[in-house]
Amino acid sequence: MSVEHDPFVAHDGSSRVTEQAALTIDPVGVACPAPIAEGGRVILGHGSGGLLSNALLRDVIGPALAAASPGGPLNDAAVVDVAGTRVAFTTDSFVVSPIRFPGGDIGELAVNGTINDLAMMGAQPLAISLAYIIEEGLPLEELAAITASAARAASRAGARIVTGDTKVVGRGAADRLFVNTAGIGVVLDGVAPAADRARPGDAIILSGPIGLHGVAIMSVREGLEFEVEIASDTQALNGLVAAMLAVEPGIRVLRDPTRGGLSSALNEIAATSGVGMILDEPAIPIPGPVRAACEMLGLDPFHVANEGKLVAIVPAGSAAAVVAAMRDLPEGEAAVRIGEVVADHPGMVTIRTIVGSERIVDMLVGEQLPRIC
Amino acid sequence: MCLGIPGRVIEIRDDAGLPMGKVDFGGVRKDACLAYIPEVQIGDYVIIHVGFAISRVDEEEALKTLEILATMGDMVRAELATMGPGMDEPAVVSDDGTPVEGAFAVSPGAAPTSGPAPGAPA
Amino acid sequence: MKYLDEYRDPVLAKKLIAEIHRVTTRPWTLMEVCGGQTHTIVKQGIDEALPEGVRMIHGPGCPVCVTPLEQVDKALAIAARPDVIFTSYGDMLRVPGSSTDLLALKARGADVRIVYSPLDALKIAIANPDRQIVFFAVGFETTAPANAMAVAEAARRGIDNFSVLVSHVLVPPAMTALLDSPNNRVQAFLAAGHVCAVMGWTEYEPIAAKYRVPIVVTGFEPLDLLEGILMAIRQLEDGRAEVENQYVRAVKREGVPLAQRQIFEVFEVGERKWRGVGAIPESGYRLREAYARFDAELKFDVGEIRTNEHPSCIAGAILTGEKLPLDCTAYGTLCTPQKPLGAPMVSSEGTCAAFFSAGRGLGGARSPLPVVPFPQVAPSSAGGAKAPR
Numbered sequence: 001m002s003v004e005h006d007p008f009v010a011h012d013g014s015s016r017v018t019e020q021a022a023l024t025i026d027p028v029g030v031a032c033p034a035p036i037a038e039g040g041r042v043i044l045g046h047g048s049g050g051l052l053s054n055a056l057l058r059d060v061i062g063p064a065l066a067a068a069s070p071g072g073p074l075n076d077a078a079v080v081d082v083a084g085t086r087v088a089f090t091t092d093s094f095v096v097s098p099i100r101f102p103g104g105d106i107g108e109l110a111v112n113g114t115i116n117d118l119a120m121m122g123a124q125p126l127a128i129s130l131a132y133i134i135e136e137g138l139p140l141e142e143l144a145a146i147t148a149s150a151a152r153a154a155s156r157a158g159a160r161i162v163t164g165d166t167k168v169v170g171r172g173a174a175d176r177l178f179v180n181t182a183g184i185g186v187v188l189d190g191v192a193p194a195a196d197r198a199r200p201g202d203a204i205i206l207s208g209p210i211g212l213h214g215v216a217i218m219s220v221r222e223g224l225e226f227e228v229e230i231a232s233d234t235q236a237l238n239g240l241v242a243a244m245l246a247v248e249p250g251i252r253v254l255r256d257p258t259r260g261g262l263s264s265a266l267n268e269i270a271a272t273s274g275v276g277m278i279l280d281e282p283a284i285p286i287p288g289p290v291r292a293a294c295e296m297l298g299l300d301p302f303h304v305a306n307e308g309k310l311v312a313i314v315p316a317g318s319a320a321a322v323v324a325a326m327r328d329l330p331e332g333e334a335a336v337r338i339g340e341v342v343a344d345h346p347g348m349v350t351i352r353t354i355v356g357s358e359r360i361v362d363m364l365v366g367e368q369l370p371r372i373c
Numbered sequence: 374m375c376l377g378i379p380g381r382v383i384e385i386r387d388d389a390g391l392p393m394g395k396v397d398f399g400g401v402r403k404d405a406c407l408a409y410i411p412e413v414q415i416g417d418y419v420i421i422h423v424g425f426a427i428s429r430v431d432e433e434e435a436l437k438t439l440e441i442l443a444t445m446g447d448m449v450r451a452e453l454a455t456m457g458p459g460m461d462e463p464a465v466v467s468d469d470g471t472p473v474e475g476a477f478a479v480s481p482g483a484a485p486t487s488g489p490a491p492g493a494p495a
Numbered sequence: 496m497k498y499l500d501e502y503r504d505p506v507l508a509k510k511l512i513a514e515i516h517r518v519t520t521r522p523w524t525l526m527e528v529c530g531g532q533t534h535t536i537v538k539q540g541i542d543e544a545l546p547e548g549v550r551m552i553h554g555p556g557c558p559v560c561v562t563p564l565e566q567v568d569k570a571l572a573i574a575a576r577p578d579v580i581f582t583s584y585g586d587m588l589r590v591p592g593s594s595t596d597l598l599a600l601k602a603r604g605a606d607v608r609i610v611y612s613p614l615d616a617l618k619i620a621i622a623n624p625d626r627q628i629v630f631f632a633v634g635f636e637t638t639a640p641a642n643a644m645a646v647a648e649a650a651r652r653g654i655d656n657f658s659v660l661v662s663h664v665l666v667p668p669a670m671t672a673l674l675d676s677p678n679n680r681v682q683a684f685l686a687a688g689h690v691c692a693v694m695g696w697t698e699y700e701p702i703a704a705k706y707r708v709p710i711v712v713t714g715f716e717p718l719d720l721l722e723g724i725l726m727a728i729r730q731l732e733d734g735r736a737e738v739e740n741q742y743v744r745a746v747k748r749e750g751v752p753l754a755q756r757q758i759f760e761v762f763e764v765g766e767r768k769w770r771g772v773g774a775i776p777e778s779g780y781r782l783r784e785a786y787a788r789f790d791a792e793l794k795f796d797v798g799e800i801r802t803n804e805h806p807s808c809i810a811g812a813i814l815t816g817e818k819l820p821l822d823c824t825a826y827g828t829l830c831t832p833q834k835p836l837g838a839p840m841v842s843s844e845g846t847c848a849a850f851f852s853a854g855r856g857l858g859g860a861r862s863p864l865p866v867v868p869f870p871q872v873a874p875s876s877a878g879g880a881k882a883p884r
Contacts, residue, residue: 043602051833219401227402282505289400292496295378296398298585348854354505355512355717357540360854376531377637377689377715377745379498391614391648399496406614409640409754418498420692420745423584423634424612425641427754428692428745430498435744442507442718445514 047095049259050303050364054268073196073272076120076255079187088123090114091182099146099177102216103231106179107150109307112236113258114183115157119238120254120310122193122245123185125159132166133178146177157236159183188242190249197252198273200343203319205312207240207326208233208334210262211290214304218293226296230289233308240331244312247325253313256306260364263302263349265311267363271347279339279351279361303364313341377422379430382407382415396421498744502716511721512544515728522548523731524680525724526673526816528666529635529687530557530844531715537849539717541724549728552681552816553849555669555772558634558662559586559842560814563768564802566662567592572797573629573660574605579795580623582616583631585609589841593803613645620649620657629791632659637689639663639780640754643761646782646789658791661781664767666690667698668778673815674706681816683727685713685720688742695750699738707736714742761786770838771811808837813846820847821856 045052057074070078077090092113099106115125130150134143154161212233219228237256245251253273257265262284270277286301294301308331314322319337326332339351349361380396385407387393392407396419403421407413410426418430527533533553536542542551555561571592574581581597588598588609601607606626610616613630620628632642642659649657666687673679686699691712699710709730713723723741730737740746758780767779782790807825812818820826820839830836832848839845850856 229400287400288496291499292378292399292401295496295499296376296401296403298376350854353539354503355508355539355541355544355721356505357543359538359540360852360857362852362854377692379496379745381497389652391644399499406612406641406644408644409751409757411753420689422637422689423641424614425644427637427640427689428751431744435498435501438722438743439501439507442510442722445510 047259048364049261049264049305053260073194074268075195076117077123077183079121079123079192086123086187088118088121088185088187089182090117090121091180092117094179094181095175096217097175098217098220099142101220101232102228103213104234105146105149106177107146107148108153109232109234110179110181111150111153111159111161112157112234112307114181115153115159115236115238116256116310118183118185119236119241120193120256121187122191122241122251122254123187124238124242125154125157125183125185125236127162128154128159128181128183130161130164131180131182132164133174133180134166134168135174135176136168136171138176143177150179153236157238159185188245188249191245191251193251193254195253195255195269195272196274198269198275198313198341199252199315200275200341201316202252202313202341203316203337204266204277204279204339204341205314205319205323205326206262206284206336206338207237207310207312207332208308209285209287209290210257210306210309211286211294211301211304213258213307214261215290215293217305218297226293228289228293230287230293233306235308235331237308237310237331240310240326240329243325243329243332244322247321248314248318250318251312251314251322254310256310258307259305261301261303261305262311263300263361264363266349266361267347269311269313270341270349273341274346276342276345276347277339277349278342278358279349281351281353283336283338285334285336302361316340377420377427379418380405380421382413382417382419382426385413385415394419394426396426499716502714502718504718508717508721511718511725515549515721515725516546518725518732519546519549519728520732522550523682523728524550524552525683525685525727526552526554526681527685527713527720527723528554528556528670529685529690529715530560530842531689532556532685532687532713532720533846534844534849535715535717535720537846537853537855540853541717541720545724549724551724553813553846554673554684554816555769555814556635556666556687557814557839557842557844557846558638558664559584559590560810560838560845561664561769561772562587562590562633562662562838563770564593564804565768565800566660567596568800568802569792569797570597570631570660571595571600572800573791573795574600574607576627576795579627579629580606580608580619581629581631582608582610582619584633586842586844587631587633589835590838591805591835591841593801613641614648617645617648617654617657620654624656626656627794628657629795630657630659631662633662635664635666635687635690636694636758637687637692639758639762640693640751643757646761646786647757649789650786655788658789658794659782660791661762661779662767663762663780664769665764665778665780667702668775669769669772670699670702671706672772672775672778674702674708676815678817681708683709683731684711685723685727686710686738688712688714688719688746691740691742691750692746693750693754695748695755696738696740696746697748703736703738709736710738712738712740712742712746714745769814771808771814773811805836810837810839813839820850823847827851827857 046056077088080087080089094106094110096106114128118125212230216230216232219226253269255265266277290301323335326335350358351361352358380398382394383397384395393404394407395402396405405421406425410429419426420428567590573579589596597607616630696712703710709727711723711726713719726739726741762780763783764777765779765781766774766776768774787793809818809823825836830840835841840847
């Protein structure tokens with residue numbers, strides 16, 4: 001008898017459907033990249049910040065929201081006119097695992113993330129909301145510690161946590177703790193950074209070394225465990241942004257390269273602005289241990305998440321001054337120009353390799369799969 | 374043949390009869406089985422593949438290779454210059470990956486490989 | 496990283512490229528066998544920096560890509576069993592079988608787990624005595640010592656709930672099969688550095704002599720590949736056909752005898768089918784009789800497997816270097832890393848995946864990201880929707 005094409009049907013016709021209907025929780029917590037979108041269902045890759053995420057927005061969420069949405073290019077935060085004042089408004093959910101990791105925890109990650117999204121629109125953070133979905137069984141001490149962490153992050157940035165919500169769900173219905181934050185801030189006068197404003201000739205600036213957050217998380221994911229002297233780079237960037245805008249209010253684009261990494265951020269800007277970009281491989285700072293971890297796991301550092309970095313597209317003439325202003329602050333001490341915006345190959349980002357050839361910087365498709373062999 | 378990475382052995386121990394080691398890869402540390410390189414000492418570099426040391430790095434040979442490459446250059450400096458502006462200038466990068474000021478330069482020419490995709494609709 | 500970064504020096508790279516240009520007087524066709532080398536060549540654009548007439552053909556050096564369809568289908572059938580924990584190296588999870596792949600199976604509830612090392616699979620077996628742990632033992636000779644050790648340890652420690660689904664392939668028989676083909680145009684080879692680190696290079700000496708082809712054992716970093724190419728071209732220009740070693744820091748002529756001994760204690764050579772290429776005699780490893788109880792193919796009755804390759808996939812021609820991904824009508828359109836039709840698009844060391852991720856041949860056909868996905872409703876004074884975090 002031959003096996004039917006469905007491996008779940010045994011060759012004697014009986015069903016091999018397993019008892020477990022839900023996704024198996026396995027010790028190797030690396031998320032699956034499942035590139036095949038299984039017949040109209042959401043897959044893990046849709047949450048990775050890469051091409052699949054964009055497709056979900058474009059094909060499912062966007063059209064469904066149409067009547068209630070103002071449309072326009074995607075930015076890190078929305079800018080809403082409130083009686084003549086431009087108010088930036090953003091929201092994010094955080095599902096990082098584990099919830100405490102080298103360099104921080106989900107509380108400060110969430111607050112810093114929201115502060116940064118506001119900052120990317122040129123807004124200083126005013127007020128933040130903090131909502132929890134807690135899995136039954138989470139130790140109270142952890143909840144308190146994470147909340148204190150969130151509070152500290154807000155205070156450091158001059159913002160206040162003004163409202164929130166708490167829900168508790170049964171064991172297994174949430175992975176320990178999910179956090180949602182939303183934030184508002186007033187956009188500084190005379191600035192309007194937005195994803196569609198990059199122009200040929202502009203300089204591309206990166207605020208510091210990439211890959212730290214993603215590698216720090218991976219190092220404590222079960223199954224991959226490796227020791228590394230790397231901590232997440234989660235930090236608020238509103239101070240850095242204020243200093244940059246003071247030097248050059250005409251900064252065209254600001255973006256923090258979180259999920260999907262540097263390549264996703266730059267590819268999105270290139271596509272939204274309808275421009276090309278050329279990067280210089282030797283110029284891009286990748287710390288040794290990040291390089292090493294990516295080598296070991298077969299990952300591309302350009303796809304690895306960052307939580308305390310930004311890219312800025314600035315008019316060429318002020319690039320040097322902006323970099324200098326950044327280097328005066330600890331958050332920007334390693335700021336460097338990494339490339340330029342060009343009119344060629346609009347929507348595409350290329351990079352000059354160490355042998356002098358040029359190749360395309362591809363965008364992450366779904367979740368990263370450690371290349372093993 | 375893939376993913377064989379050099380690392381430095383910093384610890385050796387026995388694990389249920391198998392010699393295991395802790396290997397440092399430029400700041401990342403992971404355990405690996407040393408059964409195939411029994412002569413390995415702490416401080417040696419080994420190539421690790423899927424959790425196993427499959428070869429010891431011969432540091433003398435490694436240095437020799439780099440020396441040969443370095444001296445090769447002096448004869449061809451002139452040729453390098455003819456290949457394009459900036460080709461005979463190093464892109465200078467310091468140890469921690471941050472580039473030295475002025476390292477960025479876009480050379481003209483070399484468009485990315487592109488062309489009509491086969492089979493794409495006109 | 497020591498012993499990696501030095502071999503990425505842009506200045507030395509340019510020197511090597513200049514020297515290659517200086518010594519090349521005629522067109523030459525070279526093949527790099529190993530997928531890891533293909534990856535570096537394409538990613539760094541090394542082939543584009545070579546002199547006009549020098550062509551790199553990318554060989555069948557990706558073990559994931561050449562794993563026969565039958566083995567993938569057997570893996571799927573075994574993994575679907577509720578009593579099985581199926582373990583594998585990461586890249587195998589996305590290889591398309593006749594109807595699905597391991598990752599999709601995992602999403603439907605099968606217990607499929609990625610492991611970094613075969614010893615991790617053994618640990619899972621010890622921790623789950625009531626389940627059957629199967630390990631997908633894929634790879635070239637480089638991986639064989641690790642896979643062999645896992646089986647040997649299972650035997651030594653009596654871990655009976657452990658078995659392996661073997662799909663090992665060997666490099667020298669593949670090279671001779673290519674050289675025997677009437678269509679072969681390869682004039683010199685870059686041999687796989689880590690395969691040779693384990694096995695040494697004595698097997699290649701008769702090949703170089705019989706077919707009059709230079710064979711240079713080469714590493715994986717950009718400088719290694721450039722130096723290997725330089726050495727191969729020098730031989731071709733001089734009319735020599737020898738085995739030379741570029742990867743001197745990791746490879747000795749005799750390889751690692753201890754590893755070879757372990758391989759041959761557990762495995763023996765047999766015929767193996769190469770996906771897209773066909774059966775090559777004496778080109779793979781199978782478990783010896785003495786270790787039959789660890790053979791997943793004997794342990795699990797998976798019935799008769801009927802395989803079904805996608806008709807548009809030209810993996811075979813890609814793997815032998817006869818065609819490039821650019822010659823494939825499905826490349827970049829029907830077949831992408833998101834929805835691969837064949838193995839070379841799945842593994843990051845596969846030629847098609849390497850090309851795709853470097854953007855080759857995609858030009859204007861590669862659609863850039865969606866711009867303004869939300870339909871405009873009414874113009875507002877300060878629009879701007881929220882992008883995903």
